[in-house]
Amino acid sequence: MMKVLVVEDDPFVREMAVTGLEDVGFEVTQAASGGEAMRLLQAGIAVDALLTDIRLPVADGWTVAKAYRERFPHLPVLYVTGYAERTQPVPGGIILSKPYRMAQVIGILGTWVA
Template structure:
């Protein structure tokens, strides 16, 4: 690999809304990320158990089988510094629960302001 070529970062996107996930994946890929999708919390936890580990977790909160908080807790048990982005229609409730994390996840409200989200996501690229 050329020293100037930076590998694409892997985002695990967890969202039970297939249409929203499809659009989200397209935008993330256009911004230079590799993306894997899990459509419920249980599949996300299973995916987090396998290599390669994602570089970033983006999760909805309300999903079947395990909510986004459970997914985030498991992700942090695997990688304590993993950047986590939570997308929710209930930011106040999530913010209170997110205080248990260190570092705290970044919380974005639905409908998602993708340019603001992408700017913050790109800032995690260190």
């Protein structure tokens, strides 16, 4: 079972993502801020993929992804954003614009399950 960390500060969007992923069999851990995601990393959680908003309180999605990639060098990262972002994702990362459909997210994560 693939373990996914969902980092999203909007409670409605976070719940939609968590429920959608759990409904198709993913094991999901969630964080409501970049700071919370960083605390989970420090606590030693292991994940197979990261789904993160880019604009987050405390630490943005770029910072979260970089920190997770230091520990898990080949971690797939799916960024979601409602803004036009100029910064490039970590290598292997994909940017998906909000609003997104859960089918898009599930399809992308499904290609990373091997």
